[in-house]
Amino acid sequence: MSRHLSTLVTPIWKENPIFFHVLGICSALAVTTRVSNALVMGAAVTVTAMATAICVSLLRPVVHRAVRLVVEMLVIATFVILFDVMLKAFWYDMSRQLGPYVGLIVTNCILLGRAEAFALKNPVFPSLLDGLGSGLGYSWVLVTVAVFREALGAGTLLGFPVLPEGAQPAQALFLPPGAFFLMGILVWVLSAVRRRP
Amino acid sequence: MNPVDVSPLTILVAAILTNNILLSHYLGMCSFIALSRRIDTAVGMGLAVTFVSTFTTALNWVIYHRVLAKGALSWLPGGLGAHVHLEVFSLIVFIAVIAAFVQVVEMALERFSPAMHQALGIFLPLITVNCAILGVALFMVIRGYGFLQSLAFGFGSGLGWLLAVLLMAGLRRRLRFSDVPRGLEGVGITLIVTGIMAMAFMAFAGMVRIQ
Numbered sequence: 001m002s003r004h005l006s007t008l009v010t011p012i013w014k015e016n017p018i019f020f021h022v023l024g025i026c027s028a029l030a031v032t033t034r035v036s037n038a039l040v041m042g043a044a045v046t047v048t049a050m051a052t053a054i055c056v057s058l059l060r061p062v063v064h065r066a067v068r069l070v071v072e073m074l075v076i077a078t079f080v081i082l083f084d085v086m087l088k089a090f091w092y093d094m095s096r097q098l099g100p101y102v103g104l105i106v107t108n109c110i111l112l113g114r115a116e117a118f119a120l121k122n123p124v125f126p127s128l129l130d131g132l133g134s135g136l137g138y139s140w141v142l143v144t145v146a147v148f149r150e151a152l153g154a155g156t157l158l159g160f161p162v163l164p165e166g167a168q169p170a171q172a173l174f175l176p177p178g179a180f181f182l183m184g185i186l187v188w189v190l191s192a193v194r195r196r197p
Numbered sequence: 198m199n200p201v202d203v204s205p206l207t208i209l210v211a212a213i214l215t216n217n218i219l220l221s222h223y224l225g226m227c228s229f230i231a232l233s234r235r236i237d238t239a240v241g242m243g244l245a246v247t248f249v250s251t252f253t254t255a256l257n258w259v260i261y262h263r264v265l266a267k268g269a270l271s272w273l274p275g276g277l278g279a280h281v282h283l284e285v286f287s288l289i290v291f292i293a294v295i296a297a298f299v300q301v302v303e304m305a306l307e308r309f310s311p312a313m314h315q316a317l318g319i320f321l322p323l324i325t326v327n328c329a330i331l332g333v334a335l336f337m338v339i340r341g342y343g344f345l346q347s348l349a350f351g352f353g354s355g356l357g358w359l360l361a362v363l364l365m366a367g368l369r370r371r372l373r374f375s376d377v378p379r380g381l382e383g384v385g386i387t388l389i390v391t392g393i394m395a396m397a398f399m400a401f402a403g404m405v406r407i408q
Contacts, residue, residue: 022231022384023227024227025227027223029223030222030224078289080288081285081288081289085285099335099339100332100335103335104224106288106292107292107326107327107328108328109227109326176223176392176395177393179223179392180391181388181389184385184386185385185389187381187385187388188385195380
């Protein structure tokens, strides 16, 4: 059991895909202007990562090594398209706000990286946990960045005002430079925290 | 402004300066961080991205508007195609086109220009997973660009990425001799400097405007 637990927890903190592997930074910067966007994007990556992990793990015995990359890409793209279509059908506004970034999950190296490094070599259950862990590791970073950007940049959290009366939100955090600065600072803080024994 | 009215030249300039694919849409960050360590790799990858993004965007435009879009197949006999719309598959098709194009270019380079292949060879396979290229194709569809506009957009985005990564490589060469706080070295300082660069590029904002 403890082995399974560590499979789940390692990608959330110790080997966080964004900070440890520097994967998936693009969307982490792009969709974090609002917490709701970050939550949906995090859900999208988590769900597709889990589904991909299950499929790739199940396909292990039948897929030849030479074509594995193509198969993995197809599996990932299928789930991303499914999520994209569902989002368009049931939550059109959100789909408009996320724009191309849902589709771009396909090239988000977290999915392909985990499929290649883990699901291809492990049975279904651990692969599922690894997918879940990677998704959650990605999501909490997104939500953290989004909390700062929305609270300080727009003065709201999930649409509710949080800044005290009369405080002026710093719009710069909404703009691209703010995203880069915030992400840089987060990398700094986390590496400082991690180095502490 | 209706995107259909924007001239390709405006889109080209905007894609390089004001709507830079990396600095304002955050696409292509992974390879940006990894390859901006040295100027020669930055230039190689930048050129490869420009080349691939120009041609795949044009190719993807043709495929999207002649095969995948709603009603694009209405020329099929018997009214068969009028009700088919394959937009759902555009993601898979775009990726396949990009991957196939990269493969073909790599083979052609190896055969006809070994020198070029030496210079760009290692960067080409990396491009398939560079989200800037796929991002350009997806933006082209969302914004409803025409063919020439898409061509300009693809070319401009590639040049914009080249410019950003080249500037970054130059800056990082200087950074090597500066006293960066521990923990901020590497990725952290690259992100901060990119932020400053994005701020500088925002000064172009008044020049041209798309979306």
